[in-house]
Each structure stands twice: as structure tokens, then as C-alpha cells.
Amino acid sequence: MxxxxxxxxxxxxxxxxxxxxxxxxxxxxxxxxxxxxxxxxxxxxxxxxxxxxxxxxxxxxxxxxxxxxxxxxxxxxxxxxxxxxxxxxxxxxxxxxxxxxxxxxxxxxxxxxxxxxxxxxxxxxxxxxxxATAAYPTxxxxxxxxxxxxxxxxxxxxxxxxxxxxxxxxxxxxxxxxxxxxxxxxxxxxxxxxxxxxxxxxxxxxxxxxxxxxxxxxxxxxxxxxxxxxxxxxxxxxxxxxxxxxxxxxxxxxxxxxGGKAPAILLDDADLDIAVDGALFGCMLYSGQICESGTRLLVPDALHDEVVERLVARAATIRLGDPADFDTDMGPVVSARQRDRVLGYLDAARRDGARVALGGGAPDGAQFERGFWIEPTILTDVTNDMTVAREEIFGPVLCVLRYSSLEEAVAIANDTPYGLTAGIWSSDPERAIEVAERLRAGTVWINNWHQIDPALPFGGCKQxxxxxxxxxxxxxxxxxxxxVHVDLTTRLDRHIFDALLSEPPAGR
Structure with missing residues (x-):
């Protein structure tokens, strides 16, 4: 070139x-x-x-x-x-x-x-x-x-x-x-x-x-x-x-x-309008290339089908295109290597039995013939033992997992070698805080994501x-x-030197 x-x-x-x-x-x-x-x-x-x-x-x-x-x-x-x-x-x-x-x-x-x-x-x-220190021994x-x-x-x-x-x-x-x-x-x-x-x-x-x-x-x-x-x-x-x-x-x-593989637990009382948009924001921002992204969405069985339907409908509106265009929602991934890495994970997900509800590859169209593009992707029928649920993909891929009880949701959320971030979607703040206290992560967001304040610590536990x-x-x-220690004792007989020196000083 x-x-x-x-x-x-x-x-x-x-x-x-x-x-x-x-x-x-x-x-x-x-x-x-x-x-x-x-x-x-x-x-x-x-x-x-x-x-x-x-x-x-x-x-x-x-x-x-x-x-x-x-x-x-x-x-x-x-x-x-x-x-x-x-x-x-x-x-x-x-x-x-x-x-x-x-x-x-x-x-x-x-x-x-x-x-x-x-x-x-x-x-x-x-x-x-x-x-401030005690006066003892001196x-x-x-x-x-x-x-x-x-x-x-x-x-x-x-x-x-x-x-x-x-x-x-x-x-x-x-x-x-x-x-x-x-x-x-x-x-x-x-x-x-x-x-x-x-x-x-x-x-x-x-x-x-x-x-x-x-x-x-x-x-x-x-x-x-x-x-x-x-x-x-x-x-x-x-x-x-x-x-x-x-x-x-x-x-x-x-x-x-x-790294991270952050869980986002959607509770059964969540406002779905907020939770669906928020889950996509938490996962898809910057084409999913953020270590703290919420890439595993845990959904109760009773809400699973409705949530997936809503996710697919909203994610389908994400506009891919020129990053310099203010109207563009999502740009490319950073390199050909990263694109191929994400596509490899999607192939593995299909082999493991996951279902592609949306996306799953590179977008069609003349404007995407050059550049490193991945469609916004929603995977369902994901279990927590699959590679896509265990490893950091670093692409616009949201894995939806089912749970049948809150105890199971917490167990799935914590069943990861990572502990950078986690999130909860709920209309009951007190209940959400109780769940947050059971999650092993350096940051837990409730009803939002990617909220970084320089006055608050950021980092993770585990790996x-x-x-x-x-x-x-x-x-x-x-x-x-x-x-720096300054002893304020001025008299020799008030020191504790006799712990070593038992004989009084000569001439004293």
C-alpha cells in the first residue's frame, strides 16, 4: 500500500x-x-x-x-x-x-x-x-x-x-x-x-x-x-x-x-421497555468491544419469548454505517482479525446448539464489501457451559440464557472465571440491591450500564x-x-532499651 x-x-x-x-x-x-x-x-x-x-x-x-x-x-x-x-x-x-x-x-x-x-x-x-498512636510503650x-x-x-x-x-x-x-x-x-x-x-x-x-x-x-x-x-x-x-x-x-x-463476561439479570418485575433497550446498550455499544459489556442476558422462563421478540425487533433498528456519520449507531469491529474471531465464535455457537435469532454474520450491501463488519447478533438457547457463554467474544453478540429461579440466576451469573461487572434490571430497587450483594463483580449496575464515574473505583475480581x-x-x-516515627521520650530510663540492655549505663 x-x-x-x-x-x-x-x-x-x-x-x-x-x-x-x-x-x-x-x-x-x-x-x-x-x-x-x-x-x-x-x-x-x-x-x-x-x-x-x-x-x-x-x-x-x-x-x-x-x-x-x-x-x-x-x-x-x-x-x-x-x-x-x-x-x-x-x-x-x-x-x-x-x-x-x-x-x-x-x-x-x-x-x-x-x-x-x-x-x-x-x-x-x-x-x-x-x-494518632497510643503512648505505650513510649x-x-x-x-x-x-x-x-x-x-x-x-x-x-x-x-x-x-x-x-x-x-x-x-x-x-x-x-x-x-x-x-x-x-x-x-x-x-x-x-x-x-x-x-x-x-x-x-x-x-x-x-x-x-x-x-x-x-x-x-x-x-x-x-x-x-x-x-x-x-x-x-x-x-x-x-x-x-x-x-x-x-x-x-x-x-x-x-x-x-477480561469480563458480564451477566445481566432481568428480574420478573423489570420494566421491559427499559430493560430491552438497556440490555442492547449494555452489550452492543461500540460493537461490543468493551470488557465490561453485558454479554450474558439472564431471562426468567416466563418472560423469555417476549423478551427475545422485543430484543430482535429493537436490535434490527440499529443502523450500521460510516462511523463519522452522526446518524450511525454502530460501526465496524477494529480489524480483520477481530472480525474473523467473532465469526469463529458464532460458528462455534451454532455447533454447540445455540440458535441465531438475529444477525449471525457480516451484513449484506455494497457499503460493507470493504471494512470489518459484524451484524448485531442475538443468540438464544444458550447454556452457560457453551463457549460463547464462557469466553469473551468482544463483538456485538448478546447471549440470552433462561433461568427458572432467582437462586439459579445468581448461580449462573457467578459461574464464570471473570468478575468485572454485572447488572440487574428490576422495577424494585430494594430487591435489586439484595441481588447485587450476591454477585461477585467489581461493579454492579442496576437499570443502566456503562456508567463510569472518575470518583468511583473501577476494576474486577477473580480473573x-x-x-x-x-x-x-x-x-x-x-x-x-x-x-516516619519520632520518639518523644527524653529520659533514658523511660525508654524500653532494657529489653536488651539490662546493665545500667556506666556512671548513672
């Missing part, structure tokens, strides 16, 4: 744009046309980025800057993210196929307010606190200092590159760390632009570095790098296990946000990950507590 006249993007290391001998071609998922090229980072580039981050951290241009001054710089960055949202939407849509409405609402729309939240945390976080003053960890590495997926990058960059910077971000090779554009914006707003060079590169090479190198103090990763559970293994060599801190992003404790993941 010719690259003549196509814009080329470089890496961002130590405050400067750096090119590489090789490059990636960024392809539009909607048209398969060449969008641009991006420098292909290597292990050497990762090493240079880590070295720049370490030097910046040790020099203290950011790590020793007073928190309120860090907050001011970060507020300026947040303002610019809001001002440049139109350009950032274009970059996201071109690379990952999200629709304009979804990019405006979520992928880019969340970026500025979430970054602003961390800017505010930089000013309000308790970096120093006094802890009176003392005790302070807790929360220090920046050092050099952090963030490995970011392709589906929400800017937003999920900010979930790692924001708390890292607020705490005073330096950071190296490894983008997915398919969607690096918005994070490269963020790095430029940050330095235009006064972030010292070396504090934020962005490299591309293949995951097994560059990502793995960062995870095992002896000069990286923490790794934050969002991606598949399989890769998360490898990140844990690689990080263990230097016992570095890690936080992992991994959905370790640690939490967002929330009031987000900076805890990026700081090390240091306890």
Missing part, C-alpha cells in the same frame, strides 16, 4: 518526537483505506523512554514539584483535552472504528473530565498525614508520607486508548511519577497527541513518554524492565497473566484490568484483574507509604 502523501506520526520520548526505521500502517476499520503511518517502536526505544523517565524523576522537575503546582499543569492539560475534543474524536474514529456519537460521549467525551478529576486529586490527596509522633513510586509503565489496549491511557497517566502524574505509555499498534494516535498537549501545557520533558511497538516485544520488555517500578495494564486475561509473570522478576507493583482504577483511592496505586 502506497504511503506517498500520507501523514506520518513519530514516537514521543523525552519531550521530542522520535522516528524509527520501520512503521505501522493505520488502516480504517470501516473502509480498509490507509489513514496514516506511525513509527514502529523497538526495545531500544522503550529503553530510551524508561531512561528519560528515570532521569526526570530523579532530577525532580515533576516528582518534587509541590502538589498544587502539579495540579495547575494538569488542569491546563484537561482544558486542552476539552478544547481539542473534535480533533481527538477524528483520531479515535479513524483508527478504531468507533462511531462519532460514541466517541463524543465516551472515548473522548470522558477524557477531559476524568483527567480533571486527577488534577483535582493532585491538590487534595493526603500526601502527608498524622496518625510517646511518639507518627506521620505517613505517600511518595511517588518512580517510573511507571502503562500498557493500553486498542478499544479506549485515550480514556484508558488517562486512567493510568492521570494518577501517575498526580502522584509525581514519570510514565512510559505503550500504545496498541492499531490505535496510537490520540495518546501521541495527548503527549504533545501535555508538554505544550508545561509538563517537563521525560515525565510522559509514548512508544508504540509489538506487545510481545516492547510491552513484555517494559513489564520486566528493572528500572520500571510499576506496570498498569488493561487487556486480555491471558496477557495479564504474562504481565504478572514478567513483573515478578523484579517484584514490581502491578495493576491489571482484564478480571487486580487493583482499582479511578476513585478516591486511585493514587494509592501510584504511591508508596513511608512511615
Amino acid at each position: 502506497s504511503t506517498v502523501g500520507v501523514r506520518h506520526h513519530q514516537l514521543f520520548i523525552d519531550g521530542a518526537q522520535i522516528d524509527a526505521p520501520d512503521h505501522y500502517e493505520i488502516i480504517s476499520p470501516a473502509t480498509e483505506q490507509l489513514v496514516c503511518t506511525v513509527a514502529k517502536g523497538t526495545v531500544a526505544h522503550a529503553d530510551a523512554a524508561v531512561a528519560a523517565a528515570r532521569r526526570a524523576f530523579e532530577e525532580g522537575s515533576w516528582s518534587r514539584k509541590p502538589p498544587h503546582e502539579r495540579s495547575q499543569v494538569m488542569r491546563a492539560i484537561a482544558d486542552r483535552l476539552g478544547e481539542d475534543s473534535e480533533q481527538l474524536c477524528e483520531l479515535e474514529i479513524a483508527a478504531n472504528g468507533a462511531t462519532l456519537r460514541q466517541a463524543m460521549a465516551f472515548l473522548v467525551g470522558y477524557a477531559a473530565p476524568h483527567f480533571l478529576y486527577f488534577a483535582e486529586q493532585a491538590a487534595s490527596y493526603p500526601f502527608e498525614s498524622t496518625v 510517646a511518639s509522633s507518627n506521620r505517613i508520607h505517600r511518595d511517588p513510586i518512580g517510573v511507571c509503565a502503562a500498557i493500553v489496549p486498542w478499544n479506549f486508548p485515550l480514556l484508558l491511557g488517562i486512567w493510568k497517566i492521570g494518577p501517575a502524574l498526580a502522584a509525581g511519577n514519570s510514565i512510559v505509555v505503550k500504545t496498541d499498534e492499531k490505535t496510537p494516535l490520540s495518546l501521541l497527541r495527548l503527549a504533545e498537549i501535555a508538554h505544550e501545557c508545561g509538563l517537563p520533558k521525560g515525565v510522559l513518554n509514548v512508544v508504540t511497538g509489538d506487545g510481545p516485544e516492547v510491552g513484555a520488555h517494559l513489564a520486566s524492565h528493572p528500572d520500571v517500578d510499576k506496570v498498569a495494564f488493561t487487556g486480555s486475561t491471558a496477557v495479564g497473566r504474562e504481565i504478572m509473570r514478567l513483573a515478578s522478576g523484579t517484584v514490581k507493583r502491578i495493576s491489571l484490568e482484564l 478480571s484483574g487486580l487493583g482499582r482504577e479511578l476513585g478516591q483511592g486511585a493514587l494509592d496505586e501510584y504511591t508508596e507509604p513511608r512511615h
Whole structure:
């Protein structure tokens, strides 16, 4: 494919744009046309980025800057993210196929307010606190200092590159760390632009570095790098296990946000108008390419046929088309590989006995001859032991499962290796909350989905990950507590040194 006249993007290391001998071609998922090229980072580039981050951290241009001054710089960055949202939407849509409405609402729309939240945390976080202690065995003053960890590495997926990058960059910077971000090779554009914006707003060079590169090479190198103090990763559970293994060599801190297979329990008292639209929103948003999507809809036997009929009728109205068209509801999946992966799961579902109530393949029509398209798909007659109910498909595929009792519904919901999110559809809030308390998931939504607030923690249990992003404790993941003890006892005979030294001091 010719690259003549196509814009080329470089890496961002130590405050400067750096090119590489090789490059990636960024392809539009909607048209398969060449969008641009991006420098292909290597292990050497990762090493240079880590070295720049370490030097910046040790020099203290950011790590020793007073928190309120860090907050001011970060507020300026947040303002610019809001001002440049139109350009950032274009970059996201071109690379990952999200629709304009979804990019405006979520992928880019969340970026500025979430970054602003961390800017505010930089000013309000308790970096120093006094802890009251008992006078026994001796009176003392005790302070807790929360220090920046050092050099952090963030490995970011392709589906929400800017937003999920900010979930790692924001708390890292607020705490005073330096950071190296490894983008997915398919969607690096918005994070490269963020790095430029940050330095235009006064972030010292070396504090934020962005490299591309293949995951097994560059990502793995960062995870095992002896000069990286923490790794934050969002991606598949399989890769998360490898990140844990690689990080263990230097016992570095890690936080992992991994896969999900979220259950949505529709109770027998649910408002079906809300539940049907909400279930489709929970599963089909961004072509189902969200780790926290509600992909298993659990429906009581008595309502099953009516709910499926309603789901099919509503899902049939979802408009596929040009992601840049404001009227488009759903765009393509991100790549040919992802399209083929989803189609493979649909073939397996048919073999296992599931019934395709809607969709089930690529859409017809001339506009879909190029690009990576999957129809909105509803599967029924799904049982929880089927592959499509066990594994993360990452496509617009909703699996409908029956249940005969609430106890059975809860058991099915929890019968998964994942525990990222779950949901309940009910007209009785108290009853729904009682069910929510029985679900093993990091977030449980009642009568909604995809509601992410930067002030509330997000993350999973079981094989959905370790640690939490967002929330009031987000900076805890990026700081090390240091306890400073000052003994206030002034007389030797009041100390407890005689636990070792039984003889009185000479001359006393």
C-alpha cells in the first residue's frame, strides 16, 4: 500500500518526537483505506523512554514539584483535552472504528473530565498525614508520607486508548511519577497527541513518554524492565497473566484490568421497555468491544419469548454505517482479525446448539464489501457451559440464557472465571440491591450500564484483574507509604532499651 502523501506520526520520548526505521500502517476499520503511518517502536526505544523517565524523576522537575503546582499543569492539560475534543474524536474514529456519537460521549467525551478529576486529586490527596498512636510503650509522633513510586509503565489496549491511557497517566502524574505509555499498534494516535498537549501545557520533558511497538516485544520488555517500578495494564486475561509473570522478576507493583463476561439479570418485575433497550446498550455499544459489556442476558422462563421478540425487533433498528456519520449507531469491529474471531465464535455457537435469532454474520450491501463488519447478533438457547457463554467474544453478540429461579440466576451469573461487572434490571430497587450483594463483580449496575464515574473505583475480581482504577483511592496505586516515627521520650530510663540492655549505663 502506497504511503506517498500520507501523514506520518513519530514516537514521543523525552519531550521530542522520535522516528524509527520501520512503521505501522493505520488502516480504517470501516473502509480498509490507509489513514496514516506511525513509527514502529523497538526495545531500544522503550529503553530510551524508561531512561528519560528515570532521569526526570530523579532530577525532580515533576516528582518534587509541590502538589498544587502539579495540579495547575494538569488542569491546563484537561482544558486542552476539552478544547481539542473534535480533533481527538477524528483520531479515535479513524483508527478504531468507533462511531462519532460514541466517541463524543465516551472515548473522548470522558477524557477531559476524568483527567480533571486527577488534577483535582493532585491538590487534595493526603500526601502527608498524622496518625494518632497510643503512648505505650513510649510517646511518639507518627506521620505517613505517600511518595511517588518512580517510573511507571502503562500498557493500553486498542478499544479506549485515550480514556484508558488517562486512567493510568492521570494518577501517575498526580502522584509525581514519570510514565512510559505503550500504545496498541492499531490505535496510537490520540495518546501521541495527548503527549504533545501535555508538554505544550508545561509538563517537563521525560515525565510522559509514548512508544508504540509489538506487545510481545516492547510491552513484555517494559513489564520486566528493572528500572520500571510499576506496570498498569488493561487487556486480555491471558496477557495479564504474562504481565504478572514478567513483573515478578523484579517484584514490581502491578495493576491489571482484564477480561469480563458480564451477566445481566432481568428480574420478573423489570420494566421491559427499559430493560430491552438497556440490555442492547449494555452489550452492543461500540460493537461490543468493551470488557465490561453485558454479554450474558439472564431471562426468567416466563418472560423469555417476549423478551427475545422485543430484543430482535429493537436490535434490527440499529443502523450500521460510516462511523463519522452522526446518524450511525454502530460501526465496524477494529480489524480483520477481530472480525474473523467473532465469526469463529458464532460458528462455534451454532455447533454447540445455540440458535441465531438475529444477525449471525457480516451484513449484506455494497457499503460493507470493504471494512470489518459484524451484524448485531442475538443468540438464544444458550447454556452457560457453551463457549460463547464462557469466553469473551468482544463483538456485538448478546447471549440470552433462561433461568427458572432467582437462586439459579445468581448461580449462573457467578459461574464464570471473570468478575468485572454485572447488572440487574428490576422495577424494585430494594430487591435489586439484595441481588447485587450476591454477585461477585467489581461493579454492579442496576437499570443502566456503562456508567463510569472518575470518583468511583473501577476494576474486577477473580480473573478480571487486580487493583482499582479511578476513585478516591486511585493514587494509592501510584504511591508508596513511608512511615516516619519520632520518639518523644527524653529520659533514658523511660525508654524500653532494657529489653536488651539490662546493665545500667556506666556512671548513672
